[in-house]
Amino acid sequence: NAGVTQTPKFQVLKTGQSMTLQCAQDMNHEYMSWYRQDPGMGLRLIHYSVGAGITDQGEVPNGYNVSRSTTEDFPLRLLSAAPSQTSVYFCASSYGWGNTIYFGEGSWLTVV
Amino acid sequence: AQSVSQHNHHVILSEAASLELGCNYSYGGTVNLFWYVQYPGQHLQLLLKYFSGDPLVKGIKGFEAEFIKSKFSFNLRKPSVQWSDTAEYFCAVNAGNNDMRFGAGTRLTVKP
Numbered sequence: 001n002a003g004v005t006q007t008p009k010f011q012v013l014k015t016g017q018s019m020t021l022q023c024a025q026d027m028n029h030e031y032m033s034w035y036r037q038d039p040g041m042g043l044r045l046i047h048y049s050v051g052a053g054i055t056d057q058g059e060v061p062n063g064y065n066v067s068r069s070t071t072e073d074f075p076l077r078l079l080s081a082a083p084s085q086t087s088v089y090f091c092a093s094s095y096g097w098g099n100t101i102y103f104g105e106g107s108w109l110t111v112v
Numbered sequence: 113a114q115s116v117s118q119h120n121h122h123v124i125l126s127e128a129a130s131l132e133l134g135c136n137y138s139y140g141g142t143v144n145l146f147w148y149v150q151y152p153g154q155h156l157q158l159l160l161k162y163f164s165g166d167p168l169v170k171g172i173k174g175f176e177a178e179f180i181k182s183k184f185s186f187n188l189r190k191p192s193v194q195w196s197d198t199a200e201y202f203c204a205v206n207a208g209n210n211d212m213r214f215g216a217g218t219r220l221t222v223k224p
Contacts, residue, residue, distance in 0.1 A: 033212070040121070042202060043156075043214040058211070090155065100146075101204075101212065103155040 023091030
């Protein structure tokens with residue numbers, strides 16, 4: 001039972017570098033999303049997808065891109081990393097937005 | 113968009129004490145309500161959820177929450193906490209749209 005798998009778990013980037021956080025789920029969930037978790041601010045929705053080929057912005061989308069070419073995968077791209085993007089990132093999936101969300105184990109990203 | 117407020121940022125209790133964590137949301141329509149828990153070093157897991165029906169919802173590990181529509185609240189309770197309940201607790205609200213909003217979280221520390 002893999003569930004939601006994220007990689008890498010830890011990453012250090014220099015300002016201006018780009019990178020992709022990978023996310024895959026094996027539960028055939030239509031809905032996938034990316035959140036960032038910052039102290040005192042809880043989880044904030046970055047981008048989400050309601051199915052293959054469909055993505056939309058969440059609460060804090062600036063500086064991030066996503067794509068959904070398959071049901072299973074939902075990568076998050078940082079275009080030009082900034083120190084403000086230092087955070088813990090969680091990928092999540094569910095059958096629908098009213099249903100239970102299953103989270104990945106998180107990716108700790110530091111931008112220096 | 114809906115928003116979620118968690119009143120307590122950090123709660124410290126002794127074992128066997130009773131727990132109540134506050135959660136209020138701002139949305140006038142039908143909502144789905146959730147409490148998630150994040151144990152140290154782990155990802156978020158569902159504690160309990162409310163979709164409809166009995167406003168008193170029972171979850172795992174002896175937790176329960178009461179939905180009070182008139183107060184826009186969904187407070188989490190446990191009669192007697194244990195050291196193993198030390199974690200961060202997040203309230204979340206989905207208003208039937210493609211958006212799940214989380215509160216800022218409440219850190220619970222239980223002293224043995």
